[in-house]
Amino acid sequence: xxxxGFTDYSLRVLLFLAAEPGRRATIAEIASAFDxxxxxxxxxxxxxxxxxxxxxxxxxxxxxxxAKAPADICIGxxxxxxxxxxxxxxxxxxxxxGCLISGCCRLKGVLAEAVLAFYAxxxxxxxxxxxxxxxxxxxxxxxQAA
Amino acid sequence: xxxxGFTDYSLRVLLFLAAEPGRRATIAEIASAFDxxxxxxxxxxxxxxxxxxxxxxxxxxxxxxxAKAPADICIGxxxxxxxxxxxxxxxxxxxxxGCLISGCCRLKGVLAEAVLAFYAxxxxxxxxxxxxxxxxxxxxxxxQAA
Numbered sequence: 001x002x003x004x005g006f007t008d009y010s011l012r013v014l015l016f017l018a019a020e021p022g023r024r025a026t027i028a029e030i031a032s033a034f035d036x037x038x039x040x041x042x043x044x045x046x047x048x049x050x051x052x053x054x055x056x057x058x059x060x061x062x063x064x065x066x067a068k069a070p071a072d073i074c075i076g077x078x079x080x081x082x083x084x085x086x087x088x089x090x091x092x093x094x095x096x097x098g099c100l101i102s103g104c105c106r107l108k109g110v111l112a113e114a115v116l117a118f119y120a121x122x123x124x125x126x127x128x129x130x131x132x133x134x135x136x137x138x139x140x141x142x143x144q145a146a
Numbered sequence: 147x148x149x150x151g152f153t154d155y156s157l158r159v160l161l162f163l164a165a166e167p168g169r170r171a172t173i174a175e176i177a178s179a180f181d182x183x184x185x186x187x188x189x190x191x192x193x194x195x196x197x198x199x200x201x202x203x204x205x206x207x208x209x210x211x212x213a214k215a216p217a218d219i220c221i222g223x224x225x226x227x228x229x230x231x232x233x234x235x236x237x238x239x240x241x242x243x244g245c246l247i248s249g250c251c252r253l254k255g256v257l258a259e260a261v262l263a264f265y266a267x268x269x270x271x272x273x274x275x276x277x278x279x280x281x282x283x284x285x286x287x288x289x290q291a292a
Contacts, residue, residue, distance in 0.1 A: 001225075001264060002148055003234045003257075011253055012245070034246060075256060088149045099158070100180060101286055106276040107157055110221060111149075114267035118147060121260035130252040140247055 007082040009036060009044045014078065017054065018070045018131035019138040020145060024063030033141040044082075051081050070131055076123030088115055153228040155182060155190045160224065163200065164216045164277035165284040166291060170209030179287040190228075197227050216277055222269030234261055 016030050027045055031038040045064060048054045055067040066073065088111045090097030102108065131137060138145075162176045173191055177184040191210060194200045201213040212219065234257045236243030248254065277283060284291075 001229055001234060001261060002150075004148075008235045012247075015247070015251075015253065035244065075253070083147055088147060089154045098181065101158075101161070101283060104279055104282050104286065105161075106279060107161065107221070110268065110271050110276060114264045115147060117263040117267045118260045121263045122256065125256050130256060133250055133252060136250050137247060140250065 001088070003079070004083060005040070006044060006047075007079055009034075009040055010048055010078060010082045011075070012036075013041065013044055013048060014053065014066070014073065014127050015131055015137060016141060016143065017064065017066045018127050019134045019141060020143050021066055021070065023143070023145070024057060024061070024065055025143075026063045033143070047082065053078060066127075070128035071126050073127035074123060075125045075127065075130065076119050076121075078127075079122050080119060147234070149225070150229060151186070152190060152193070153225055155180075155186055156194055156224060156228045157221070158182075159187065159190055159194060160199065160212070160219065160273050161277055161283060162287060162289065163210065163212045164273050165280045165287060165289050167212055167216065169289070169291070170203060170207070170211055171289075172209045179289070193228065199224060212273075216274035217272050219273035220269060221271045221273065221276065222265050222267075224273075225268050226265060 012034050013030055016033060017025055027038055027041045031041050045054065045056070049056055049064070049067075052067055053073060054064045056062070056064045087093065089099075089108075091099045091102040091105060091108050092112075096102035099105070137143075158180050159176055162179060163171055173184055173187050177187050191200065191202070195202055195210070195213075198213055199219055200210045202208070202210045233239065235245075235254075237245045237248040237251060237254050238258075242248035245251070283289075
């Protein structure tokens, strides 16, 4: 069972920003800190901005910050947004996917229940919970204080 | 959050066999019933046999049947086996993946808890539970009675 790379990178961006909440960060420095492609992060940052998790200031001295307090950013909500249409199996598509038995399949209900349980755990945690060790994170990611 | 196609196909094979538990089925007819590639199913069937979920008799009149009663085939156990090394994010790899913060990341524990909750739901169900409507399944899949 796999989350998309898009989800993985989104959570890394949020963790980076939570390490020094007041400070503006650029895509280039987050990409460099995690050694990932700027191109991937650009899409991730666009998505996070569109959904109101981060704010971006353009121009010189610009960059992104969290748009809310870390305690108000629920991991379950973030992951639901980044996973989007990525469902556990093809039968979860609106048209039932290509599976012949999707109309009567009892496995689908079981998988749906398991997915709910997965998100119910993520809903219990906020960005504040997973960034309590922000000093350590900041050090490893070499983030200069705000 | 996505399961592999390998898991999807494995569960379809088990559902097919559960529709008429006494009857021997061939890869060709299961592939035809679900309109999927025989090549994919061959690997799936090999895996299911190796893990003791199905039995195969070779030669004329041969084919596969369930190796246990449907009530003794736990969906959680099957899916753990078919998902195998497919973990929610790269940091679940034995070497921590490529992520710089994997050693101190608190998100990893949260994801691990969510994955446990996902499998805990699947553990509550057996193949018998999801094939109680086996007459309907048999009809849709055009399976002849044993």
